[in-house]
Amino acid sequence: MRINWGYVKIMCLLLVIAGLYGFSDYRSGLRRIEKLNVEFVGEQNLYITERTVNKLLIQNCGSLKNVSKEKLVLNTIEKVLDANKMVKKSQVYLTVDGKLTSEIVQRKPIGRVESGSKFYLDDEGKRMPLSQSHSARVPIITGEITGKSLEDVYEILKFINEDEFLRKNVIGIHIEKEEKYQLKFRMEQFVVNLGSVDNLESKFSNFKAFYAKANKDKSLEKFAMVSLEFNNQVVCTKI
Numbered sequence: 001m002r003i004n005w006g007y008v009k010i011m012c013l014l015l016v017i018a019g020l021y022g023f024s025d026y027r028s029g030l031r032r033i034e035k036l037n038v039e040f041v042g043e044q045n046l047y048i049t050e051r052t053v054n055k056l057l058i059q060n061c062g063s064l065k066n067v068s069k070e071k072l073v074l075n076t077i078e079k080v081l082d083a084n085k086m087v088k089k090s091q092v093y094l095t096v097d098g099k100l101t102s103e104i105v106q107r108k109p110i111g112r113v114e115s116g117s118k119f120y121l122d123d124e125g126k127r128m129p130l131s132q133s134h135s136a137r138v139p140i141i142t143g144e145i146t147g148k149s150l151e152d153v154y155e156i157l158k159f160i161n162e163d164e165f166l167r168k169n170v171i172g173i174h175i176e177k178e179e180k181y182q183l184k185f186r187m188e189q190f191v192v193n194l195g196s197v198d199n200l201e202s203k204f205s206n207f208k209a210f211y212a213k214a215n216k217d218k219s220l221e222k223f224a225m226v227s228l229e230f231n232n233q234v235v236c237t238k239i
Contacts, residue, residue, distance in 0.1 A: 033065055033072075034098035041105045047131035048086035053102060056084060077102070085129050109136040110157045111173070115145050123161075125154040143175030152197045156181060159200045165208060188220055190236075195229030203228040210234040 036057070038050040060080040074092045081090035081102060088105045095101060107128050109120035120128040120136065139160070141153055153173055160166040172184035179196040194203065207228055214220045225237040 033094070033100045035100070036065065037095075037099045037101040039101060039103045041103055043106050043108055045106075045134045045136065047106050047109075047134050047136075048084060048104070049133050052133075053081065053104065056080060057102075072100075086131060109138050110161055111139050111141050111153060112136065113141045113145060113150075115142045115175075121150065121154060121157065125151065139170055140172045141175070142172065144177050145175065146178060148178050149175045149181075152179065152181065155197045156183075156194070156200065159204065163204065166204065190220070190223040191225050193225060193227040193229055195227075199231075202232065206232060206234050210236075 036054055038053045040046065057077065057080065061077060072094065074094075077092045077100075078090050081087055081092070081104065086106055088107045090105070091103045093101055093103075107126075108123045109128055110123050111121040112130075113119050113121060118130060120130065120138070121141065122128040139157065143149075153175065156173060160170050169186050170183055171186045174182040174184065174191075176182060181194045181197070183192040183194055185192070192207065207226065210226070211220070214223070222238050223236050224239045227235040227237075229235075
């Protein structure tokens with residue numbers, strides 16, 4: 001019987017490769033975590049700090065340093081981080097040099113409620129607790145806080161954040177009652193009665209036209225109230 005040495009060589013080569021791969025995988029499983037690394041993605045205002053993240057991991061997962069790779073359950077670590085009320089989402093991975101890296105996207109506040117209980121309203125319209133590490137410079141929300149009024153305020157804040165002029169100048173939203181909202185501006189004394197959240201684009205367009213003209217005429221300080229409640233009209237009350 002003639003031996004096919006080419007076939008034998010291929011089989012030997014495959015066995016060697018499989019052995020090397022298995023040994024490498026075994027060694028990789030024994031690799032231990034040498035350092036914990038926390039990276040914040042996007043927003044740099046830290047509502048949750050690196051120290052808090054490390055403390056959170058220790059409390060829920062124990063000390064992770066010197067733990068072998070095979071004992072890590074990355075999904076479990078991500079769930080621990082995602083459960084924190086300051087975290088929008090996280091991703092955890094182990095680098096080749098033994099660093100356990102946690103990439104964290106924080107929640108982003110767009111308004112701060114200061115009526116009874118205090119909390120942020122985030123960019124998804126959800127309640128977010130205040131942070132001991134950083135105070136966001138966002139419009140202050142006061143007045144009659146209800147589920148419906150917060151939904152409306154969220155729509156107003158989304159519109160404000162998409163407009164450079166409004167984003168720079170609106171510092172407060174007061175809820176007189178549902179569908180009756182007032183805006184407070186940074187430099188002006190007058191109050192803007194917005195009414196409901198219907199036709200926001202038209203209302204703000206009319207207001208900016210009024211503001212540009214009154215600013216040019218140097219008459220802004222003469223007004224105590226500006227109403228946008230009526231269709232395609234800006235009604236002003238002088239001091």
